[in-house]
Amino acid sequence: MLTGLFTLAIFYTLYFASALFIPIALALLLNLLLTPVVRALRKHLYLPEGVGAVLVLILLLVTVLVSFYGLSGPATRWLAELPVAMAEIERKLETLRQPVEEMQQAAEKVADLATPKATPGDDQPVTVAIKGPSLTAMFLGGALTIGAGLVIMIALLFFLLASGDTLLRQAVTIAPRLRDKKRVVEIMRDIEDDISYYLLTISLINAGLGCAVGFAMYLLGMPNPILWGVMAAFFNYVPFLGAVAGISIVGLVAILTFETPALILLPPLVYLVLTATEAQFFTPALLARRLTLNPIAVFLALIVWTWLWGIAGAMMAVPLLAMFKICCDHVDPLKPFGTMLGR
Numbered sequence: 001m002l003t004g005l006f007t008l009a010i011f012y013t014l015y016f017a018s019a020l021f022i023p024i025a026l027a028l029l030l031n032l033l034l035t036p037v038v039r040a041l042r043k044h045l046y047l048p049e050g051v052g053a054v055l056v057l058i059l060l061l062v063t064v065l066v067s068f069y070g071l072s073g074p075a076t077r078w079l080a081e082l083p084v085a086m087a088e089i090e091r092k093l094e095t096l097r098q099p100v101e102e103m104q105q106a107a108e109k110v111a112d113l114a115t116p117k118a119t120p121g122d123d124q125p126v127t128v129a130i131k132g133p134s135l136t137a138m139f140l141g142g143a144l145t146i147g148a149g150l151v152i153m154i155a156l157l158f159f160l161l162a163s164g165d166t167l168l169r170q171a172v173t174i175a176p177r178l179r180d181k182k183r184v185v186e187i188m189r190d191i192e193d194d195i196s197y198y199l200l201t202i203s204l205i206n207a208g209l210g211c212a213v214g215f216a217m218y219l220l221g222m223p224n225p226i227l228w229g230v231m232a233a234f235f236n237y238v239p240f241l242g243a244v245a246g247i248s249i250v251g252l253v254a255i256l257t258f259e260t261p262a263l264i265l266l267p268p269l270v271y272l273v274l275t276a277t278e279a280q281f282f283t284p285a286l287l288a289r290r291l292t293l294n295p296i297a298v299f300l301a302l303i304v305w306t307w308l309w310g311i312a313g314a315m316m317a318v319p320l321l322a323m324f325k326i327c328c329d330h331v332d333p334l335k336p337f338g339t340m341l342g343r
Helices: 002-016 018-045 049-080 082-092 094-114 135-163 166-174 178-219 225-235 241-257 261-287 295-330 332-341
Strands: none
Touching (some): 002 018, 002 295, 018 135, 018 295, 049 135, 049 225, 082 241, 166 178, 178 225, 178 261, 225 241, 241 295, 295 332
């Protein structure tokens, strides 16, 4: 009973304090990815952790800003043309619209027959209008929340990278017995090695997939192929749902670009083939059994973290699940859970 209430309290806290916990979780995951780079700078260039952390953060921010600036133009144009694009999609899908409308009309007739007729003495319904915040207030509030989250993430990431092994040494000091100290070191090292290897490998795989998708869209005559390649690389961090979203967007753009059904179906089909090839061959071959997770557990984790934290939670679902599995594998009472989470 107490365990269930404690678990519900954790989910409640993570959900309603997502603006605080999302940047913290992102900083922890980026720390696992970038710590080997800082160590390499200290080992080969004899740079202190603080200097290495500053250089790595500057390189990361410059890369993000350059990518955002380069893609903001095409993305803005697509958003500006969205109303016209939706009208064009509706025109091309007109052949499918008539049967759907006929079904809706039939359903409305059935509903009218099933609904009793109102008599003159019946009370008329009262319409209540609930006025929410304005669009400007919502935009400013969201921008302030995102900006504060970015500041928290960058600051925490700097301190984590600059501290080196300080947190690990403090955790070892707190552990009461020698066996517990060894277990803490094993858990931290396994999490760092496995998660950093996973994030680096997945990032390289997604970059390769993005290049392949962009080149394929260029050959097929799709507009802005670089934009769709970057989209594919970004969406591929989200298992299952990322590929579905990418195929859907590419399919809509193909409807706008081409006229014949064969040319319309070709871009999403190529996208599907590339993502399926990556998922079935390249990712298993490169990850091997370094980080094997049960697909059912991955899907459930994806649902839970997406519900809790939205897109950010979907992108962090697999690394967080892997961290939990590593902890379970090293703690005797939790080993059955670790076994269930693996293949």
